[in-house]
Amino acid sequence: MDFSSKLLENAVEEISYLPGIGKRTALRLALHLLNQPLERTTDLAQALVNLKTEIKHCEKCNNISDSKTCEICANPNRNHALVCVVEDIRDVMAIENTNQYKGVYHVLGGKISPIDGIGPNQLEIKSLIEKVSSGSVDELIFALSSTMEGDTTNFYIYNQIKEFTITTSTIARGISVGDELEFADQVSLGRSIVDRVPFQNSLKN
Ligand SMILES: [Zn+2]
Numbered sequence: 370m371d372f373s374s375k376l377l378e379n380a381v382e383e384i385s386y387l388p389g390i391g392k393r394t395a396l397r398l399a400l401h402l403l404n405q406p407l408e409r410t411t412d413l414a415q416a417l418v419n420l421k422t423e424i425k426h427c428e429k430c431n432n433i434s435d436s437k438t439c440e441i442c443a444n445p446n447r448n449h450a451l452v453c454v455v456e457d458i459r460d461v462m463a464i465e466n467t468n469q470y471k472g473v474y475h476v477l478g479g480k481i482s483p484i485d486g487i488g489p490n491q492l493e494i495k496s497l498i499e500k501v502s503s504g505s506v507d508e509l510i511f512a513l514s515s516t517m518e519g520d521t522t523n524f525y526i527y528n529q530i531k532e533f534t535i536t537t538s539t540i541a542r543g544i545s546v547g548d549e550l551e552f553a554d555q556v557s558l559g560r561s562i563v564d565r566v567p568f569q570n571s572l573k574n
Contacts, residue, residue, distance in 0.1 A: 370396070381399050382395075431477075441465075442473055448473070449472075450505060450507035451472030451473065452473055452510070454474075455477065455512050457476060457478060460476075463555075464512065464562065467558050467562065470559075477493050480513060480516070481521050481525055489525060494526060494529070501533050506535050508535060509535060509568075510537075510539070510565055511540070511571075537567070541566050
């Protein structure tokens with residue numbers, strides 16, 4: 370792609386680093402921003418810098434948060450002994466949108482995936498085991514996507530915590546295996562949390 374401006378070329382280059390954005394789309398976006406008032410672009414740039422520099426991870430659940438403890442963990446009306454294990458913040462958002470869940474979360478930050486070089490140590494698993502061993506958890510709900518990596522992660526965690534006397538359950542999914550949690554519709558996802566089943570049942574197949 371030949372540019373008449375190095376400044377435009379740089380902007381297109383930076384935008385095209387975003388996932389799913391090719392050079393042509395990047396050019397369209399850059400030209401769009403160029404035609405906007407300066408304020409729009411500075412607001413966008415500032416929001417992105419703030420996102421990167423100011424966001425924190427909740428010290429209790431590892432959810433993305435603006436403060437040391439996220440709003441969910443800081444809420445005294447939530448059941449803090451009921452912990453739902455999820456992969457990332459998109460799953461928290463999907464489950465929160467159902468309005469069916471009043472417990473708290475533990476965000477792993479991914480799934481065990483040897484092919485991608487992600488082992489248990491790259492994830493927030495140790496802190497989860499510590500949480501369980503401290504005796505503050507009554508029930509752990511596994512809500513990872515039912516992919517091979519999700520099942521592997523569930524099973525790994527289950528093996529670490531089965532010695533503790535807590536209830537373990539898995540969300541009852543009315544959707545097919547391999548569906549990612551965040552794409553499940555709100556009604557089925559809400560129902561699947563309410564109708565969760567003992568984790569041991571999911572090991573039979
Ligand atoms: Zn939290």
